[in-house]
Amino acid sequence: MDKVKPKKFLGQHFLTDMQIARDIADTVDFCPSIPVLEVGPGTGCMTQFLLKKERELKVVEIDFESVPYLHEHFPELGDNIVEADFLQMDLEKVFDGRQFVLTGNYPYNISSQIFFKMLENRKLIPCCTGMIQKEVAERMAASPGCKAYGVLSIFVQAWYDVEYLFTVHENVFNPPPKVKSAVIRLTRNSTETLGCNEKLFRRIVKTVFTMRRKMMRNGMKQILPTDSPLFNDAVMTLRPEQLSVADFVALTNKVEEAL
Numbered sequence: 001m002d003k004v005k006p007k008k009f010l011g012q013h014f015l016t017d018m019q020i021a022r023d024i025a026d027t028v029d030f031c032p033s034i035p036v037l038e039v040g041p042g043t044g045c046m047t048q049f050l051l052k053k054e055r056e057l058k059v060v061e062i063d064f065e066s067v068p069y070l071h072e073h074f075p076e077l078g079d080n081i082v083e084a085d086f087l088q089m090d091l092e093k094v095f096d097g098r099q100f101v102l103t104g105n106y107p108y109n110i111s112s113q114i115f116f117k118m119l120e121n122r123k124l125i126p127c128c129t130g131m132i133q134k135e136v137a138e139r140m141a142a143s144p145g146c147k148a149y150g151v152l153s154i155f156v157q158a159w160y161d162v163e164y165l166f167t168v169h170e171n172v173f174n175p176p177p178k179v180k181s182a183v184i185r186l187t188r189n190s191t192e193t194l195g196c197n198e199k200l201f202r203r204i205v206k207t208v209f210t211m212r213r214k215m216m217r218n219g220m221k222q223i224l225p226t227d228s229p230l231f232n233d234a235v236m237t238l239r240p241e242q243l244s245v246a247d248f249v250a251l252t253n254k255v256e257e258a259l
Contacts, residue, residue, distance in 0.1 A: 004043050004065045015045045015105050015131075017172035024131055025049035027165065027185050028101045031127030035095045039086045039104035039114065039130075042066050044074055046105060051076065058094060060086050087113055091121045102128040108177065111136050115156060118186075122159050128186040137164055137182035149241045151209050155202070158194060158245045160186040196252040204252055208240040216240060223255060230258045 004014075015021050025046050028036050035056035041047045043066065050057050051074070058080040061067050067083045074081075082094075087110060094100065102125050106114055111132040118125050135148075140156050141164040142148035156162060168181040194201060208219030217236040224230055235243070235251055243251070 004063070004069050013105075013108065013173040013175060013177045014042050015172060016174050018045070020168055020172055021045045022049045023166070024103070024105065024129070024183055025053070027129035027183065028053070028055075028103050028127070030129070030185060030187070031101050034126070035098065035100040037094055037100050037102055039102065040107050041070060042105070044070055046103075047074060047077075050103075056095070058082055060084050060089065062086070087117060091117075091124055097124075099124055099126055101125070102130070104130045106130050106132050108133055108179075112152060115140070115152070119155060119159060122188060126188045128160070129184065131168060131181050131183050133177075134167060134180040134182040137184045140164075140184060140186075144242055144244045144247075146241070150212065151205055154205050154245055154248060156186065159189060159191055161189050162186055194249050194252075196249045197256050200256055201248060201252040204255060205240075205248055212240050214239065216243075220255075224258060228258050230254055 015024075026049070028050070033055075035058070036050055036053075038047060038050060038057065038059045040063075041059040041061055042063070047057075047059055047070070057077070059070065059077065060082040061070065062083070062085050067081060070077065070081050082089075102118060115128075118128050136152070138148045139150055139152045141162045142150070142153045163185045165183045165185055168183065170176040170178070170180060173181075204220075204223060207222050208216055211219045215236060216238055217231050219240065220231070220236065230236070233254065235247065
């Protein structure tokens with residue numbers, strides 16, 4: 001097979017700039033020695049540079065055209081080409097329970113879902129790098145008070161340090177996407193537990209950000225009894241985007257006590 005056609009329903013935009021592909025592949029060097037899993041290798045633009053690192057490498061690809069292309073052009077991968085949907089994979093089985101770096105030119109239509117799966121498997125993934133939509137990258141790296149700061153920012157930053165590495169323009173893809181892209185690196189922080197009820201923490205964050213421009217008390221009415229003394233707390237006069245991860249942890253503990 002000589003050619004793979006990018007498929008819109010898979011969110012595919014194949015990178016054509018070899019230097020950028022090399023630069024993205026080099027982001028895995030920050031977390032050396034452990035295996036690498038590349039999501040959505042497509043025609044192997046990044047894969048060729050990952051192979052040169054002489055690290056254990058597996059690639060997971062769902063595209064029925066890309067899989068035979070990869071077998072033909074990268075025979076050295078052998079059985080390490082996994083034909084599967086990454087979102088449905090049991091990541092414990094990929095490297096027999098060992099930790100690995102997650103990387104890729106991620107499909108635009110599932111990039112957020114990929115990071116939520118990473119969070120669910122954070123004990124296995126000490127480092128995650130790759131290319132996503134610029135807007136999503138900015139949301140992940142945003143600080144409290146920024147317009148881009150939101151649910152994804154908080155959930156990711158609770159467990160990972162986020163670095164926005166560089167921007168990638170539309171003209172280096174086939175087909176060119178309608179948005180700019182960005183390369184990021186996430187590195188597990190030292191947090192082992194949030195120190196609160198994590199299920200309640202997630203519920204609070206998701207609930208209040210449905211009214212991100214309003215004061216906290218508006219969203220919290222869906223969680224707390226209307227006569228709760230907690231509504232007198234100063235935090236209730238802030239907007240959700242003004243609260244840090246630590247602020248949400250502290251609030252979660254107060255809410256659990258109030259409930």
